Amino acid sequence: MKKTLFVAAACAVGLCGCSDSQSVTVSITNPLGMNRSGEMVEVPVEQVFKKLNLPDTAQVVVYDSKAQEVPYQLTYDDKIIFPVAVDANATVDYTIQKGTPSIVNTLVYGRQYPERLDDIAWENDRAAYRAYGPALQRTGEKAYGYDVFTKSVEELVVEDRYKMELDSASRAKIAELRKAGKKEEAQNLQNSISYHIDHGNGMDCYAVGPTLGGGTSALLADSAIVYPYCYKDYEILDNGPLRFTVKLTFNPLTVKNDTNVVETRIIQLDKGSQLNKTTVSYANLSQPAPVAGGLVIHAASPEAYTYSAEDGYIAYADPTTNAKADNGTVYVGAVFPAPLAEAKVQLFEKPVGDALGHVLGITNYEPNSDFVYYWGSGWSKYGFEKAEDWNNYLKTYAAEVRSPLVVTVKD
Structure with a gap:
């Protein structure tokens, strides 16, 4: 610790x-x-x-x-x-x-993992998250959104998960066993180091793919999502013990007639919170545009979403990468301090893998301004037994950010 x-x-x-x-x-x-x-x-x-x-x-x-x-x-x-x-x-x-x-x-910490394709991963005592980096983008894999790592303990676990998952000696042994035809032994060793399996403190069982994942924001052009890709540059601004803050800058996007729109995000996670405060801005955007925070909807739970523009939140109960396994349910959500223009489900014309579309919270973005919202996750094995618990958390969180505590400094 x-x-x-x-x-x-x-x-x-x-x-x-x-x-x-x-x-x-x-x-x-x-x-x-x-x-x-x-x-x-x-x-x-x-x-x-x-x-x-x-x-x-x-x-x-x-x-x-x-x-x-x-x-x-x-x-x-x-x-x-x-x-x-x-x-x-x-x-x-x-x-x-x-x-x-x-x-x-220190219960809040994060860093870049160049050893795992430039992931930036961070966590607090409640949950853990990942944003994909330029090394992954160079492979051609499309992973636009935020990833979620579940946790079931207060202690920091992400560093150990990466160390275990990427252990070179174990990887070499697995390859050796497979080459020798010892598939079962290889698989057992693979399972013993994999962060996709719960070893007592949580796991990576959430699917992102070419979607907004667990709460990424994006501009809309004629209702179509203008997907951001992996970040280009990063700067860690705070690193515990109570707050992690990272600044991400992205490659230029084309949004209608604007061909050099550069997105910047400042992501902040505090001790005790399930949600990341995120401040998004777009340079070189010439006209107002809708902006949305989104959650991917997967085929195993096509109707497990909830949203309320009036209450300022969207939510989804994700079935995990293997709905038949004992992985529990990953609850994802986003909260919006400013009034939403609309909250809705927007499906793809046809499924993208097992992704059907998104539940979106949409507001209007004015050039040279900031879009502030909160996104994050909970887990059925760590404090949220059912979707109602998660939705109530989001409703309460939305009420709090819309009526913030008043701080007055006196002599």
Whole structure:
């Protein structure tokens, strides 16, 4: 388990433990009539440090209303982020002051895997995801959308999965056994290292192919999806312990009369969340265009979708790559803070493999703006027993992002 020491300073832990008792109060107000717990709030670093009269190299501690230390992270865009709990229609105060923060476990992490065709994979304590890279694109394989890795434990698992799956000694032995005609032994060894099999913490059992997969966004041209391909360039901006952020830039697209439309995505996953916040922009687009977040529909469960433009979400209960195996159900979904123009199912003219089409949430994109939405997954073997549980999670999430917590920094 990775551990991170946020910062270090000569100050004892505790609200009264510092010789300099100066502190900043951050008030969090919940405008909704439901309790909210674990949401990450953002406070500008500059605002806090200015009020505390601290240099930017100083270190701070965050406390809740019961004087309990709260883990935090400093982000690439100069924010202090930390999880909060606020009752329905209530306000709660958190305190930030100079001090020595405790060491905490890193539960959010990701990196590029050049050893696996430039995958970028990332995870938190709830789920794991993958975006395909340029090395895969060069093979000719079409994989447009986000992939989902299921998880059933809080600990980080993706690094070990790749290491196991790509182990060169095991791969060489498998080839040797197959060459010797020992097919059963080869298959048993193959199964023992495969991340497509659950070895106790989850697996890769979700199919993407030439679709939007588990929540990718795309522009629409006369209702046709303009598929993005694999990313061209990437930059990891945050890497735990509470938030992972990656910036992806794509090769130019042709959208109607615009032939040099360049998409940029900033994907952010926080501890405790099933969903990735994603900010999408399109350079060199000359006119407004519909943009959609989409989920692929597979033939084994052709009607397992739900959507609501009014409530701001789309959902699908995916049967996994082998619906007859004991892989459970992968729940995928997307949430939209801004009002949707439409939510609907759009089927292909004919199936693409076992993919029938998509359930889409559609809104209008204005040139030189940002499209912000959330996408992600859950698993029937880790907290979501049935589709109703997942749909309720998405409805609640949509309500929360449409009525965000109000953060006020006081002296």
